[in-house]
Amino acid sequence: MAGATNQATFFLTREEDERIRTTVKDRLQRCRDLSGVARNANDPRSAVREVTSALFLADLTGASQAELTVQQGRPESMVVVGVGCPYPPCTASLQDLQPMKLSELRMNTHHRGRLLALRRAADIVGLVVRSWTAMEEATSGDTERLEMYLHKSTYGEDILESGSRFLVKEPYFTLSDQGDPTLRTDHPSDLVLATQGLDDGLLRFFSEESDEASGSAIAPKAPESRTVKECKEEGNAALKRQAFMEAHAKYSEGLRLATEDAEAKESFASDISRNRAYVNLLLNRLDEAKADALEALSGLEDEKHKELDSKAYFRAGCAAYNAGDYLEARGYFQEQVKLTPGDKDALAMLRKIEVRLHEQATGKYDFKRLRATLSKARPRNDAASFDGNTEVKDSPRQGRGLFATHAIAAGEMILCEKAFCIVWGHEKEAWTAISYDIRDDRIRGFPAGLCKAIVQKLLDNPSQIEKFMDLYGDYEGTGKQLIMTDSRPVIDTFQVHDIVARNAFGVGAIDGDEGVRNASTGLWVRSAYINHSCLSNASKDHVGDLMILRATRPISAGEEITHSYDESIDYDARSAALMNTWGFTCTCVLCVAEEADEPALRKKRRELANEADALMEREAPTTAKRLTVSKAKRLARAIDDTYDGERYKGLPRRAVSHIQAWLGRATAR
Numbered sequence: 215m216a217g218a219t220n221q222a223t224f225f226l227t228r229e230e231d232e233r234i235r236t237t238v239k240d241r242l243q244r245c246r247d248l249s250g251v252a253r254n255a256n257d258p259r260s261a262v263r264e265v266t267s268a269l270f271l272a273d274l275t276g277a278s279q280a281e282l283t284v285q286q287g288r289p290e291s292m293v294v295v296g297v298g299c300p301y302p303p304c305t306a307s308l309q310d311l312q313p314m315k316l317s318e319l320r321m322n323t324h325h326r327g328r329l330l331a332l333r334r335a336a337d338i339v340g341l342v343v344r345s346w347t348a349m350e351e352a353t354s355g356d357t358e359r360l361e362m363y364l365h366k367s368t369y370g371e372d373i374l375e376s377g378s379r380f381l382v383k384e385p386y387f388t389l390s391d392q393g394d395p396t397l398r399t400d401h402p403s404d405l406v407l408a409t410q411g412l413d414d415g416l417l418r419f420f421s422e423e424s425d426e427a428s429g430s431a432i433a434p435k436a437p438e439s440r441t442v443k444e445c446k447e448e449g450n451a452a453l454k455r456q457a458f459m460e461a462h463a464k465y466s467e468g469l470r471l472a473t474e475d476a477e478a479k480e481s482f483a484s485d486i487s488r489n490r491a492y493v494n495l496l497l498n499r500l501d502e503a504k505a506d507a508l509e510a511l512s513g514l515e516d517e518k519h520k521e522l523d524s525k526a527y528f529r530a531g532c533a534a535y536n537a538g539d540y541l542e543a544r545g546y547f548q549e550q551v552k553l554t555p556g557d558k559d560a561l562a563m564l565r566k567i568e569v570r571l572h573e574q575a576t577g578k579y580d581f582k583r584l585r586a587t588l589s590k591a592r593p594r595n596d597a598a599s600f601d602g603n604t605e606v607k608d609s610p611r612q613g614r615g616l617f618a619t620h621a622i623a624a625g626e627m628i629l630c631e632k633a634f635c636i637v638w639g640h641e642k643e644a645w646t647a648i649s650y651d652i653r654d655d656r657i658r659g660f661p662a663g664l665c666k667a668i669v670q671k672l673l674d675n676p677s678q679i680e681k682f683m684d685l686y687g688d689y690e691g692t693g694k695q696l697i698m699t700d701s702r703p704v705i706d707t708f709q710v711h712d713i714v715a716r717n718a719f720g721v722g723a724i725d726g727d728e729g730v731r732n733a734s735t736g737l738w739v740r741s742a743y744i745n746h747s748c749l750s751n752a753s754k755d756h757v758g759d760l761m762i763l764r765a766t767r768p769i770s771a772g773e774e775i776t777h778s779y780d781e782s783i784d785y786d787a788r789s790a791a792l793m794n795t796w797g798f799t800c801t802c803v804l805c806v807a808e809e810a811d812e813p814a815l816r817k818k819r820r821e822l823a824n825e826a827d828a829l830m831e832r833e834a835p836t837t838a839k840r841l842t843v844s845k846a847k848r849l850a851r852a853i854d855d856t857y858d859g860e861r862y863k864g865l866p867r868r869a870v871s872h873i874q875a876w877l878g879r880a881t882a883r
């Protein structure tokens with residue numbers, strides 16, 4: 215993936231291109247044709263049988279049921295996702311939804327205001343983009359297929375794997391990519407796992423369930439009656455086994471039970487909160503980690519409680535530090551030192567914080583050290599972001615842009631930003647999909663792995679949602695404000711998709727470990743406000759997950775800061791990339807001049823530049839034969855002649871720049 219683009223370079227044959235478009239459009243047409251049609255009364259257990267045969271087939275052929283793919287060389291293929299038919303997530307709380315039956319479902323319909331209570335009745339068919347299974351309705355024994363699209367895992371565990379009873383909010387009944395009727399969930403908050411921790415009132419939806427009667431393959435766990443103490447001990451045991459999700463669930467159950475038992479609360483709630491804070495730190499759920507740690511504080515003065523509170527402050531400090539809130543973190547570590555003077559860990563963190571605050575305030579980094587500490591195992595820097603003297607304002611180009619608040623010298627660092635989220639090519643999360651967007655009929659490379667990681671980060675850290683949702687995207691979805699329902703954030707995954715598509719950048723792999731299917735990509739929130747210019751005044755570079763932006767020429771106070779999203783010299787390639795990946799036509803003076811050239815003239819220029827590239831590749835300037843140098847001079851003149859003197863007054867003649875630089879070195883011998 216090129217440094218300045220977010221689009222993977224892949225090649226599709228005409229047949230593949232056509233097959234993608236036809237498959238996606240055909241499915242949508244069939245969905246439209248069937249809109250509102252009542253669901254076919256299935257043989258009650260047909261969905262279970264479908265799962266069984268899909269899994270049997272997978273066992274037999276060694277592959278899951280086919281998804282739409284294209285073969286990008288062997289043995290792997292690239293998965294294709296159809297996009298551009300967004301629908302909003304449910305924003306109502308479970309209590310406000312009316313239960314419905316599978317038999318009431320209508321095709322290609324979002325059943326707004328309704329709720330399905332279902333039990334998983336089969337194993338999971340786990341595909342790349344989707345996971346699906348059979349769900350059963352307790353009262354009727356009726357079954358239906360349910361698939362979870364793209365954002366289907368929590369901490370590596372498939373959401374459908376994580377339990378047996380689910381509530382589907384505002385069910386969407388449609389056709390799968392393979393044309394099978396299915397309930398489809400795209401937004402994680404639309405599928406609620408009905409655990410004991412859920413409001414008891416909601417478990418009433420399952421109250422009529424009879425396990426023997428249903429004959430389900432997946433028996434729900436019998437509701438166990440646990441004490442708060444047992445929950446704590448089981449949580450601790452799970453933590454020891456590094457079963458973090460399980461530990462989190464046990465601690466949460468303990469905290470829920472403690473709300474009903476004053477004595478147990480007194481004895482165990484602090485410990486459980488402090489322990490859950492630790493698990494949350496390990497799971498990168500920083501909001502809850504901090505809240506838990508602060509909740510655990512007793513404020514008591516005896517030595518034992520001071521030790522425990524010191525531990526809680528340490529966890530709150532780590533959560534704030536990892537979120538980049540260094541001042542807040544400093545406050546927590548200082549409190550810790552007051553309780554346990556001389557605490558080595560706290561003092562070490564306080565020293566680190568001073569370095570971070572210095573980086574943040576001055577933009578002075580020890581890049582040598584930062585480079586030296588990077589490895590494939592640790593590709594993210596421990597460093598602060600420096601916003602520099604910049605501000606986000608409305609731009610005459612489009613929407614918002616980043617502007618200098620003071621004069622910046624050529625070569626000066628403008629900003630240095632830690633990635634909001636980055637996925638490296640060597641990490642298992644990295645995968646690039648091919649997306650076909652029905653809205654503009656375009657096929658693109660799409661960093662699906664990055665998009666999934668961002669959705670996960672937002673679900674885990676609701677405090678980050680608004681700053682991410684403020685970024686530019688074609689689809690406005692549920693808006694920029696944080697919406698919480700049933701104690702969970704609502705994330706419109708279509709909105710996230712569109713934001714990622716317009717704001718993510720390729721990074722360049724660590725040790726070249728990436729290909730078209732696993733490009734390294736990231737998103738930097740502040741840098742995402744920077745608009746493109748072909749005649750930009752800044753360029754970006756990366757050290758680990760830091761994006762460093764430097765001025766390439768003097769920038770005056772108040773001037774808009776721009777960098778080049780695509781650096782292709784050829785106008786046609788550049789404008790196609792800007793339109794395909796970023797959705798705009800650049801109207802800078804260079805583009806206006808190049809566009810005014812006849813297409814035949816641009817073609818001639820491109821051919822001459824290609825010839826010059828081939829010559830430069832064949833011979834190095836320092837050892838080139840005299841004949842080659844003469845040919846290079848002729849080529850440089852010929853390319854230069856394709857530029858009209860008047861039209862290009864004061865503008866760079868980019869196609870000739872490389873060969874001129876080569877000639878400069880060749881003639882300097």
Ligand SMILES: C[S@@+](CC[C@H](N)C(=O)[O-])C[C@H]1O[C@@H](n2cnc3c(N)ncnc32)[C@H](O)[C@@H]1O
Pocket residue numbers: 609611612613614615685686716717742743744745746747796797798799800801
């Ligand atoms: C990374 S965002 C840049 C910030 C964006 N302008 C905003 O309001 O948040 C990229 C999007 O900005 C717009 N954009 C960037 N540079 C542009 C330019 N030179 N002319 C027109 N639109 C541009 C395009 O819509 C592009 O998809």
